[in-house]
Amino acid sequence: xxLRRSFSGPDPRSRGRQPRPAADALGLPMILSxxxxxxxxxxxxxxxxxxxxxxxxxxxxxxxxxxxxxxRVVSKDDLIQSVWGGxxxxxxxxxxxxNAVRTAIGDSGEDQKLIRTIARKGVRFVGTVxxxxxxxxxxxxxxxxxxxxxxxxxxxxxxPDRPAIAVLPFTNMSGDPEQEYFSDGISEDIITxxxxxRWFFVIARNSSFVYKGKAVHMKQIAEExxxxxxxxxxxxxxxxxxRITVQLNDVATGSHLWAERYDRSLADVFAVxxxxxxxxxxxxxxxxxxxxxxxxxxxxxxxxxxxDLVMRALSHYWRVTxxxxxxxxxxxxxxxxxxxxxxxxxxxxxxxxxxxxxxxWADRAAIMPxxxxxxxxxxxxxxxxxxxxxxxxxxxxxxxxxxxxxxxFEVALRLNPNFSLAQGYYGxxxxxxxxxxxxxxxxxxxxxxxxxDPFSAIYCGIxxxxxxxxxxxxxxxRLAREAIRQRADFVGGHRVLTAAAxxxxxxDAAAAALLELRRVQPNISLAWLASQMPIRQDxxxxxxxxxxxxxxxx
Numbered sequence: 001x002x003l004r005r006s007f008s009g010p011d012p013r014s015r016g017r018q019p020r021p022a023a024d025a026l027g028l029p030m031i032l033s034x035x036x037x038x039x040x041x042x043x044x045x046x047x048x049x050x051x052x053x054x055x056x057x058x059x060x061x062x063x064x065x066x067x068x069x070x071x072r073v074v075s076k077d078d079l080i081q082s083v084w085g086g087x088x089x090x091x092x093x094x095x096x097x098x099n100a101v102r103t104a105i106g107d108s109g110e111d112q113k114l115i116r117t118i119a120r121k122g123v124r125f126v127g128t129v130x131x132x133x134x135x136x137x138x139x140x141x142x143x144x145x146x147x148x149x150x151x152x153x154x155x156x157x158x159x160p161d162r163p164a165i166a167v168l169p170f171t172n173m174s175g176d177p178e179q180e181y182f183s184d185g186i187s188e189d190i191i192t193x194x195x196x197x198r199w200f201f202v203i204a205r206n207s208s209f210v211y212k213g214k215a216v217h218m219k220q221i222a223e224e225x226x227x228x229x230x231x232x233x234x235x236x237x238x239x240x241x242x243r244i245t246v247q248l249n250d251v252a253t254g255s256h257l258w259a260e261r262y263d264r265s266l267a268d269v270f271a272v273x274x275x276x277x278x279x280x281x282x283x284x285x286x287x288x289x290x291x292x293x294x295x296x297x298x299x300x301x302x303x304x305x306x307x308d309l310v311m312r313a314l315s316h317y318w319r320v321t322x323x324x325x326x327x328x329x330x331x332x333x334x335x336x337x338x339x340x341x342x343x344x345x346x347x348x349x350x351x352x353x354x355x356x357x358x359x360x361w362a363d364r365a366a367i368m369p370x371x372x373x374x375x376x377x378x379x380x381x382x383x384x385x386x387x388x389x390x391x392x393x394x395x396x397x398x399x400x401x402x403x404x405x406x407x408x409f410e411v412a413l414r415l416n417p418n419f420s421l422a423q424g425y426y427g428x429x430x431x432x433x434x435x436x437x438x439x440x441x442x443x444x445x446x447x448x449x450x451x452x453d454p455f456s457a458i459y460c461g462i463x464x465x466x467x468x469x470x471x472x473x474x475x476x477x478r479l480a481r482e483a484i485r486q487r488a489d490f491v492g493g494h495r496v497l498t499a500a501a502x503x504x505x506x507x508d509a510a511a512a513a514l515l516e517l518r519r520v521q522p523n524i525s526l527a528w529l530a531s532q533m534p535i536r537q538d539x540x541x542x543x544x545x546x547x548x549x550x551x552x553x554x
Contacts, residue, residue: 030068034127036113037105039064046104054339056381058083059100066101066115066125075122087195093383098123102342164227166203167191169212170244182273183235184209186244189277190231196386196416197285198333202228224252225539229257229288240266244276248284260285281418283448286318306342309335313345317352318454322361328352343381347388350375354394357532359491360521364398364532371395386415390422397429400534405429420450424459426541431462433536436469457486457493464496469540469545473504484516491521495529499547510551528554 038047044060046053055063061083066074080089083097098117099109107114157407167190172183187209194202203225211221218230233246246258260283264272313331316324329352335345353371356362372395378388393408409426412419427442443463447456464479477500483493494517496512502510517524526545535541 011478016095031066031132033130033132034067035106039067044505048104048106052464053104055100055104056339056343059097059104062097063101063104066123067127067129070125070127070129072091073118073122073124078122085201088384090383096383117155163229164201164203164225165194165229165231165288166208166225166227168221168230169209169230170232170246171234173234174238176237179235179237180238182242184212185273186233186235186277190280193277193418194284196418197281200288212538218249218251222309226553227251231284237266240271242266246280248287258283278418278449282420285418286450286453306339306345309338310342310344310348313348317348317355320458321489322356322359323353325356325359325361327486340383341377343378343385343388346374346381347378347385347391350391350395351377351387354391355400357398360523360528368395369400372399380454384415386412386419386422389415390419390425393422393429394425397425397432398534400536402429402433402534402536418449420446420453421455421528423449424455424462427459427466428462431466431469431532434469434540436466439463439466439469457483457490460486461492461496464493464500468496468500468503468544473500476500477504477506477509487522491517494520495524498551498553499544502547502550503543507550510547514548514551514553524553 023308030041032041036049039045040047041064044057046055046060048277062079065079069078076094079094080086083404098115102108102112102115105114106203109117114125115123116126117123161226167187170183170187172180191202191205191208194200206223217418222228222230228251229248230251232249233244236243242264244262244264245259246262248257249255250257260280262276262279264276266272309331313335314414315330316328316331329349332345332349332352335342336349339345350371353362353367353374357364357367357371372392375388375392375395378385378391382388389408389412393405393412396402396405396408405428406426409429410421412422413426416422423442423446427439427446430442431438431439443459443466446459447453447463450456453459460479460483464476464483467473467479469477480493480497480500483490483543484497487493494513498517499511501513526548529545529548533541533544535544
C-alpha cells in the first residue's frame, strides 16, 4: 500500500529526515497542552513550566503517539510499529524510552500520574489534554468545536528523526519474467541489511515496491515516501553470468553519490546474492555519512543540531590524526550538551577516546574510564545500536577486560554483520588475546567489506600485528609497510615494523623503523609499551618488548 503524503513535500533543510507532523487538517500549527506541559508539534518542541525540555526525537515521537491515542491503551506492538517502524526492539529499550518520556513530562514509574502502565496490556496517557492551534485567530467555518476548543484531525505520526532511505525494486533487464525473483531478492536483501544501520531509517519493502514497473520521477518518490536518499539498480542475467548495477542518489542535490557494477558467475545463486548485498551495503554506508556531513557543513554553525554535529565529528574521526580526533571530541561534547542522552554522540565519543589511547595520544589509565562511561550511556540510550557495543568493546579492550571486550564486539557484529569497523577491532582484540589466526580472518573480512575504507591502514596494521603474534615476522613487516604506505604517520604500523624487523634479524631495518617510530610517537619507550599495550598473555607481551629491545629501544 502506497504511503500517501499528509504534507506538501520534504523541507529541503531536512536533509533526508522524515517529514514531521506539523499541522492539523486545516493547515494550522497544533499544540497539545496537559498538566504544566505543552507539545508544539510543528516545532517538535516540548515545554514544561514554560521552559523547553530537550528530548531525543524517538522519545518525542513516543510521547506524541501516546498523547494522540489517549483514548485507549497502546500496546507494545502498536508502539513498535508506530515509533520504530516495525523494527525489532528489545523490552529494555522500550522501557527506557517510556521512562525517558515520563521524566521529560515530570512523571515517574512510581507516580504514573500521566502515563500509566496497564499490566500485560500496554501503556496509556491519562492526563487531561487541551488541543489548540498555534495562532490566535478564530476557528474557520465548518470546524467542529469541543468543550476544550477545536479538535482537529490527528496528523500522521512522524518517523524517527534520522536520514531516510528508500530502496526501489531493481529492474529485471533479462527479458525473462521468471527471473523477477532474483532482482526482487537483491532489493529485499539490501532493505534488510540497511535496516541494521541504526543511524538511518529504511522504508519498508511493501512501500517501496509499489513503484515496481512504474516510470515515476525520483523526486515524486522521495516526496511520497518522505526520503532524502534513493537506491536504484538493475539486474541482467545471461547464461551462468549476472550483471548488477546499483546507484545511490541524493534527492536534495539531485546528485549520484555512488554507483557500481558487479559481474559474477552464478554457480551458487544465493551465495552471489548474499555477496553482492554485503558489498553494496558496505559501500553505501560511508557514502551516506559523507553526504550528511556535506549537508551539515552548509549550515551556519549556530543552527546545527546534534545529528549535524555527530556527522561532522565522524568525518574528522575517519581522518585518523591526533588533531582531527580532538576536533571530533569537541563536536561530540557539543552534541551531548544539546542532548545529554544522544546515543550516537555518546558512542562515537567513547570510540574516539579509545582510539586516542590506542594511538598513544592520551594516557590509557586516565581516558578509558571516561570512554567506558560514555559507551555505557550509549547502550542505555539504544541497546540495539552496534556503534554503542563497538564503543564499549573498545573501552573494555584497553581496560583489559578481554572476555567482556570480545562479547561486546560479537554483539555489535550480530546487530550489523557488515560493520567493518567492529570487524577490524574485533580482529585487534583477538590478536591481543593471542588468537592470531582468527584475528587475521576478522581483519580480512573488514577489508573485504570496505576495501576503500578510511581505516584500511589501521586494518593492515592490525593484520601485521596478528602475523607478529603468529611469528610470521616477514609477513608482519610486509603488512606494516603497507599500513605505513597508506598512512605515513600511523604509529601502529611503525611499532609492528620495528619489532618484527628486529625479531626477524634485520638489524638495520629495525633501527631505521625505530627512528621513524620515535618521530611519530616521541613518548615511545619500553615502559610505555608495557603499561599501555593491552596484551593478554605475559609471554606474548615479553616477546613484543624483546623485539623493541633488539631494535635499541630503552
